[in-house]
Amino acid sequence: MITVEEALTTILARFKPLPAERVPLREAWGRVLAADVVAREAIPPFDNSAMDGYAVRLADCVGATEAHPKALRVLGEAPAGRTSGLVVTPGTAVRIMTGAPIPEGADAVVMREETREAPERVEILVEPEPAEHIRRQGEDVARGSTVFEAGELLNPAALGVLASIGVAEVEVVRRPRVALLATGDELVPIEAELAAGQIHDSTGPALEALLTRLGAVPVPLGVARDDRAELVAKVQEATQYDLLLTTGGVSVGDHDLVKAVLGELGEMAFWKVNMQPGKPLAFGAVGQTPVLGLPGNPVSSLVAFELFVRPAVRRLQGHARVQRPRVAVTLTHALEKRMERRQFVRAWVHVEEGRYVACSTGPQGSHVLTSVARGNALLDLPAGAHRFEAGAQVPALLFEEGEAYAGRDLDR
Ligand code: AMP
Ligand code: MG
Numbered sequence: 001m002i003t004v005e006e007a008l009t010t011i012l013a014r015f016k017p018l019p020a021e022r023v024p025l026r027e028a029w030g031r032v033l034a035a036d037v038v039a040r041e042a043i044p045p046f047d048n049s050a051m052d053g054y055a056v057r058l059a060d061c062v063g064a065t066e067a068h069p070k071a072l073r074v075l076g077e078a079p080a081g082r083t084s085g086l087v088v089t090p091g092t093a094v095r096i097m098t099g100a101p102i103p104e105g106a107d108a109v110v111m112r113e114e115t116r117e118a119p120e121r122v123e124i125l126v127e128p129e130p131a132e133h134i135r136r137q138g139e140d141v142a143r144g145s146t147v148f149e150a151g152e153l154l155n156p157a158a159l160g161v162l163a164s165i166g167v168a169e170v171e172v173v174r175r176p177r178v179a180l181l182a183t184g185d186e187l188v189p190i191e192a193e194l195a196a197g198q199i200h201d202s203t204g205p206a207l208e209a210l211l212t213r214l215g216a217v218p219v220p221l222g223v224a225r226d227d228r229a230e231l232v233a234k235v236q237e238a239t240q241y242d243l244l245l246t247t248g249g250v251s252v253g254d255h256d257l258v259k260a261v262l263g264e265l266g267e268m269a270f271w272k273v274n275m276q277p278g279k280p281l282a283f284g285a286v287g288q289t290p291v292l293g294l295p296g297n298p299v300s301s302l303v304a305f306e307l308f309v310r311p312a313v314r315r316l317q318g319h320a321r322v323q324r325p326r327v328a329v330t331l332t333h334a335l336e337k338r339m340e341r342r343q344f345v346r347a348w349v350h351v352e353e354g355r356y357v358a359c360s361t362g363p364q365g366s367h368v369l370t371s372v373a374r375g376n377a378l379l380d381l382p383a384g385a386h387r388f389e390a391g392a393q394v395p396a397l398l399f400e401e402g403e404a405y406a407g408r409d410l411d412r
Contacts (some may be wrong), residue, residue, distance in 0.1 A: 001274040004307060004342065010269075011283055011308055013150055014290055017318035018174040020299040025162055028154045030215050032318035033230075037148045041165045042138035043204075047102040049078075054093040054115055054122050055106035061124045069116065069123035078103055102134055109133035121242060141165060151320060173318035176216045179238035179289075180207055182223045183231065183248040183258050184296060189223065199338035201246045202369060203298045211307055216313050224379060226255040235265055239287040245309060246294030250282045258282070258293055266291060274383065276341045277366040278304040297366035303344050306378060306397065329358040329379065329396040335388045338364075342383040346375040351397055358396060 020034030049055065055078060078084035080099035088094055088105035094359040096102070096109060108128035116123040141147055148154075149162060154162075154172065162170065169303055170385055187201045188194065211218040219241055224234045226249065238244040249258030250270065259282060262268045268284030268291065271289040277300040282293025294301040311322035329349050337343050347358045360378060361371040380395045381388065388394060 001272045001279075003274050004030050007271060007273050007281065008281070008308060008311060011292070011312055012284070012315055012322065013314040015312050018176060018316050019181065020171045021174045021398070022169050023067060024173055025159055025168055025170060028162075028170045028172055029156060029159055031154050031170075031175075033148055033150050033152050033154060033170065034173050034318065035150050035171040037144050037162065037167060039141045039145055039147050039165045039411040042143040043141040043161070043164050044135050044137055044139060045132075047137050048080075048135050049096045049098055049100050049102060049109045049133060050135050051096075051111040053096060053109050053111040053113075054108055054124070055088055055096045055103050056093045056124060056128065057088055058107050058128060060091060060093075060129060061108070061110070064124045064127045066125045069125050069390065071121055071123050072300060074120050084311075088230055089180055093124075095122075097245065101412065107131060107134075121378075134238045144402060150272070151318060166403065173316075176313055177219055178211050178216050178243045178245060178313065179219045179221050179241040180204055180211075181221045181234050181238060181244065181246045183246060185226045185255065187223045187248075203296075203301045206298065206302060206369075207245060207305060210302070211311070211313070214310060214313050214383055215317060226257050228257060228261060229341070231257055231261040232265065235261060235286055235291075238291075239289045243297040243312065244286065244291045245305075246282075246291065246293045247301050248294075250280045250293040250295060252280075262286065262291060262293060268293070271393050274341055275303075275307075276339055276343045277364075278307070278344070279341075283308075297350050298369045299366045299372055302369075302372055303378065306399075307344075324397045324399075325400060326380070326395045327356055328393045329356040329377070331379075331388055331390055331394065332357050332359045333390050335360060335379075337381055337386050337388075340383060343381045343383060344397075345379040347377045347379045347396065348375055349377040349398060356396070356398075358394075364392050 026078040039101045061070050075092050075094050076085050078094050078096040078100040080097050083101050084103055086094045086103045088103050094103045110124050110128050114126045182201045182204050186198050186292045188198050190200055208218040221234050222229045246258055249256045259270055266284050266286030268282055271281045272279050273281050278295055284291055294304045314322040346361045348361050349356050376399050378397045
């Protein structure tokens with residue numbers, strides 16, 4: 001049996017970022033830049049005031065105090081959104097609003113709270129520092145500088161930065177299109193009435209949602225019967241996509257044809273990974289398309305998704321960090337491990353007095369999907385040890401934070 005890390009290393013070695021595409025800025029959130037962005041404009045684009053107050057000449061305000069204020073004649077107002085055209089000459093000041101261009105001649109702004117206002121006159125009550133409350137042109141981003149580099153993630157604030165320098169379109173890594181193929185004679189779509197012995201394809205919709213949440217484009221190919229010709233046709237259809245995920249048929253059952261078909265059509269390795277759940281896993285390629293054959297049990301396939309598919313998809317998307325961060329969590333109750341193998345336990349993690357605490361979400365059988373739905377983390381219990389006491393610290397993979405899981409949220 002190979003370890004989780006060995007499997008992941010082998011998988012990731014076969015993935016690299018997809019080619020670039022140009023998209024409108026509004027669609028670029030969460031994407032990875034495929035090219036450097038050079039600023040054609042500066043931020044701020046002009047010297048402007050950081051305060052509502054008075055644009056003054058330092059020389060006029062030397063020694064100003066509450067007891068000995070400096071009186072200046074007010075020439076007029078500098079509003080945001082246009083140049084006032086006013087020039088601050090010795091003995092004068094201009095009333096200025098936040099964001100307004102600094103009038104010629106001024107070299108500091110005194111905030112309104114540090115003045116006494118009278119009609120057409122203002123008394124300055126403090127001596128300003130040079131350039132005080134002036135936001136300099138290019139202070140945040142200089143014109144001609146590289147604002148973001150290829151490989152950087154476009155988070156919401158980055159979209160704001162790009163908008164501020166007038167970038168309406170960006171080159172980002174293309175979204176991966178991921179084909180999903182469920183296999184099994186017993187599986188029917190959600191809409192179908194169940195006949196004896198049948199079950200609904202439950203993994204398909206869950207994997208679709210996981211892919212969508214990741215920013216990939218899921219392409220459901222439906223359910224293939226455990227039938228050689230049907231499997232061959234579906235797998236061949238999938239070679240036009242960036243990745244194929246199959247579920248089921250990679251174990252040792254009589255009808256586990258996926259193994260045989262994938263092995264025939266492509267270059268595939270079949271692994272037993274030293275973990276529970278999710279032991280059987282297939283990996284390889286058919287044509288140019290990498291294929292990950294996930295186990296059939298819904299829980300196993302979702303755990304395998306977290307451990308192997310998500311990092312592979314993130315690599316296709318160009319992300320530098322492909323794995324979830326691991327955090328130490330404290331168990332609220334003792335946990336027994338059923339087997340020797342490394343076990344991933346579905347858990348609910350929340351913050352108590354500034355630290356992460358975790359409780360199991362219940363029965364951990366590979367067919368019990370509700371305990372995945374009610375969780376927000378996987379505890380990573382190492383091979384060997386069999387019992388973990390309440391209060392013990394174990395590593396955990398946290399799913400997206402701040403999200404509600406099946407009716408709960410992090411405040412509960
Ligand atoms: P298999 O590896 O094909 O033998 O599948 C293992 C178990 O997972 C069996 O109980 C299957 O019925 C179940 N299973 C396989 N695929 C799915 C699916 N897409 N949705 C729900 N259960 C599935
Ligand atoms: Mg099957």
